[in-house]
Amino acid sequence: MFICSKLSVVSFSLCYMANNFITRITFFAFVCVQKQHPNNRKEPEKYKSEFFNEYSYFLKEGICQDYEFQEQLSKLLLFETSKTLDGELSSLDEYISRCQISQKKIYYLQAPTRQMALDSPYLEAFEKSGKEVLFVYSAIDDFVFSNLTKYDDRELISAEKGGLDLDKETDEKDEDEKKDDKDAKKDDAVTTGLNQTEIDHFCAWLQSDALGSEKIKSIKSTKRLGASPAIIIDHESAAFRRMMKMVESQGGTSNIPPLPKQAMEVNPEHELIVGLNALRESEPELAKVCAEQIYDNCLVAAGLMEDGGRSMLGRLNDILLCVVKKGNEDGNVNAVVEDIADSEDKKSSDGIAVEESDKDEKKDETKEKKDNK
Structure with missing residues (x-):
């Protein structure tokens, strides 16, 4: 003692x-x-x-x-x-x-x-x-x-x-910008999106039938997204979780708790969400598989996919098989491939455009500083 x-x-x-x-x-x-x-x-x-x-x-x-x-x-x-x-x-x-x-x-x-x-x-x-x-x-x-x-x-x-x-923190726009925003919203209303009733039904299906309450604690729609169909929010730090895993592995133990239930936001104007809402009526089983893949994509984006994504490889192969079979049946394989290629080209060109824009802005700032001197 x-x-x-x-x-x-x-x-x-x-x-x-x-x-x-x-x-x-x-x-x-x-x-x-x-x-x-x-x-x-x-x-x-x-x-x-x-x-x-x-x-x-x-x-x-x-x-x-x-x-x-x-x-x-x-x-x-x-x-x-x-x-x-x-x-x-x-x-x-x-x-x-x-x-x-x-x-x-x-x-x-x-x-x-x-x-x-x-x-x-x-x-x-x-x-x-x-x-x-x-x-x-x-x-x-x-x-x-x-x-x-x-x-x-x-x-x-x-x-x-x-x-x-973020709109509340945006400086007041001039009249021309406000007019452009209104016109853009009118155009979007004609071409995209689920209405509120469809959103409510879709979120309820996604939480209860497709993903299950053991994975999801809440789902709601959001206007913050553009190119992405969904995200998870308010989740634990991915970097902190990785560090915990590293510390546990060095100590020879594995006491990291499983992922808790996640809160999810979906983009009701994204064509994948709009298409999935229609698919759940015509092909309910395929719709569930796609919903699970969207959820796993959200985990990957948040850095929370525990096994590096290996668990979803089988599902991805099943989805690809469905796409290939559908393309062969309809004779639209080339059209599918072209759509995928166009999507990848757009991502690449958008990234290059952003970098070039940043470079031009920096050049202008440097020139302005020299002129002021």
Whole structure:
């Protein structure tokens, strides 16, 4: 008993010393880095490319563990964004300086790579509203934002959060833009979408019959999506879950709980959802298979597919077999192949157009700065 109590005292002392050491290291790092701050030094690019690249992890760890210097350290963080070029870093203050006047929140999106962030369905709403999004690539970034919660009195919000209303944060448009928006909505009403009754019936079928209540806790329609048929929202951090899995595997255990029930949003104007709504009447079994694939696609987009997608390979083969059989029966195989090719070409050209647009904007900014000098 005496030995156990002594061990407890030693353990407590070591933990206290370790925390003290971390605090002193954080303070030392803060003092050193303050001199390297991009707003206070003559070579901001050198800070971004060299110093931050070398010590960013320690700065982020300081934010998560040392609340005394959290606010000061957060000013030194740098991230890529949806409006910067590949590899170009931006501070939170620089992000805010580019925000629309009415925007009172800072949005971020977690993804393994920049390209996956650009391709994410969660980015679609922000592209439509012209809002910039921070891209974060590592698990520690999730901890950073969950610890900060706010920066400069602005909430830090994940782009994967449900119920986002970005229109309220958009600056007032001029009369011509309002007219264009009204005309676009009229055109959309003629050509696309399920009505409210159809949406209600479809969501009820999807939750109860197609996917089941063991997977889904709620389904509703959304206007935030464009090119994607559906997403899951308000889910746990994929990066945090991957880190838990890694830690568990190193310890030789596997106690990670299964995925909880998910909340899902569907795009009632997407042709896949419109077609699936019709298919559930004519081909109910095939419709269920397609619904399961859409759900798994949502998990992949959120980074929550546990086995890397291997479990859905059999279903994908079944869907492809149905497409091939249908094409052979109708003699429309070439038409199906052309539609798929056109879709892929459009994605590729859209990506190139976005990058080129960003480059042109940067050139204009650089030229303007030179003219002002």
